[in-house]
Structures are given as C-alpha cells and as structure tokens.
Amino acid sequence: MSTGVNIVDREYPKHPLVGVGALVWREDRVLLVRRNRPPKQGEWSLPGGMLEVGETLQQGVAREVMEETACAVAVGEIVATIDLITRDEERRVQYHYVLIDLLAEWITGEGRPNDESSDLAWTTLADLAQYNLWSETERVIRLSAEKRTERGA
Numbered sequence: 001m002s003t004g005v006n007i008v009d010r011e012y013p014k015h016p017l018v019g020v021g022a023l024v025w026r027e028d029r030v031l032l033v034r035r036n037r038p039p040k041q042g043e044w045s046l047p048g049g050m051l052e053v054g055e056t057l058q059q060g061v062a063r064e065v066m067e068e069t070a071c072a073v074a075v076g077e078i079v080a081t082i083d084l085i086t087r088d089e090e091r092r093v094q095y096h097y098v099l100i101d102l103l104a105e106w107i108t109g110e111g112r113p114n115d116e117s118s119d120l121a122w123t124t125l126a127d128l129a130q131y132n133l134w135s136e137t138e139r140v141i142r143l144s145a146e147k148r149t150e151r152g153a
Contacts, residue, residue, distance in 0.1 A: 010050075011038075011094055019084075019097045020060040021048035023144035024073050026106035029124055030141055032131055033068055033117035039086050039095045042118075044131040046101065046140075049116065061102050068117045071109035079103050079144045082136050101140050103147060 010017060023046060024031035032044045047068045051060040058075040065073050079101045086095040111120050123131065125145055128138055 012092065013096055016096045016098050018051045019048060019099045020051050020057055020064060021046040021099055021101040021140075022061045022065045022073060022075070022104045023079055023101055023141060024065060024069075024071065024104045024106055025144070025148060026122055029122040030144070031065075031069065031071070031106070031111065032121045032123060032133075033113065034119040036113075036116050036118050039084070040134065044121070044133055045137055047117070047120075048099070048101075051100075057100055057102060061104060065104065066109075068114055069109065069111045069120055070114075071111050072107040073104040074107055076103040076105065077147070079147060080140045082140070084136075101144075103144050 022031070031047060033047045035041050035043055035045050047065045048061065049064040049068070051057065052063075055063070057078070061075045062073055065071055082099040082101070084095065084097040084099055085093060088094045111122075113120050121131070125142065128141065133141075
C-alpha cells in the first residue's frame with residue numbers, strides 16, 4: 001500500500017492534489033476498476049491514485065496499477081489532464097485533484113482488486129456504456145484508443 005497522502009488529508013485540501021490514472025490496454029480491451037474510496041466511491045474508473053514525492057508520472061502510474069490490480073504495465077505518453085473539483089453543500093471545495101492520465105500497455109498479471117478497488121473489468125469500447133462512467137473518463141478512454149490507432153497499436 002502507498003505511503004502518500006492519506007484519505008483524511010484529501011478532503012478539504014489546502015492545495016490541489018496530483019493524481020495519476022492509467023489507460024491500460026490489453027489488445028482491444030481497457031482496464032477499469034470499481035472505486036472503494038471517495039470521491040466517486042462505488043463507480044467504475046481508471047486505475048490510479050496519488051503521485052508520491054520523488055516519483056515520476058510513469059513510476060506513479062506503474063506503482064498504482066500494480067497496487068490496485070496486480071498487473072504490470074509499460075507506461076507511455078500523457079493522454080489528458082483533468083481538473084476534478086468537488087464541492088460540498090456549502091460550496092466549499094471538498095476535493096481538488098489535478099488528474100494526469102497516461103497510456104499504458106498490459107505486460108503481465110491477470111488482475112485482482114485490492115482495498116482500493118472492489119472489482120475490475122477488461123472492456124471494449126463498444127461495451128463502455130454498461131459501466132456508467134464519468135463523462136471525462138469515457139472521453140479519455142476514447143482519446144487513448146485514437147492515440148493507439150495513430151501509432152499502430
């Protein structure tokens with residue numbers, strides 16, 4: 001388990017937090033995890049988490065994918081950056097993340113959820129709708145598929 005910012009420090013932060021996400025592809029399927037923690041607890045998302053001090057983006061993505069899914073990946077280019085700002089009923093910033101999503105190719109591991117993810121799934125673009133994804137997550141998945149097509153993957 002990671003030793004970065006703990007879950008308590010993530011609510012009502014003093015500054016934006018940097019999160020990394022992985023668009024892990026295995027042939028024509030992308031890896032999704034069902035989140036066990038807020039924000040978006042219980043929803044399907046990309047594997048990822050907080051970037052730790054001293055880590056590169058690529059190292060953070062590889063570590064988070066291994067922690068959450070037990071899969072090893074080859075990490076590639078940045079696909080997108082997303083601002084995730086969630087406000088409470090009083091309009092105070094409850095969560096503020098700068099999310100950096102990177103392309104990754106599956107190397108090994110059959111995948112298994114951990115305490116951060118209750119389930120995982122490999123899905124095709126055609127089946128994305130059944131996961132009721134956040135619109136930004138679906139957009140980034142489709143963008144990553146285009147990037148893979150451009151480079152001949």
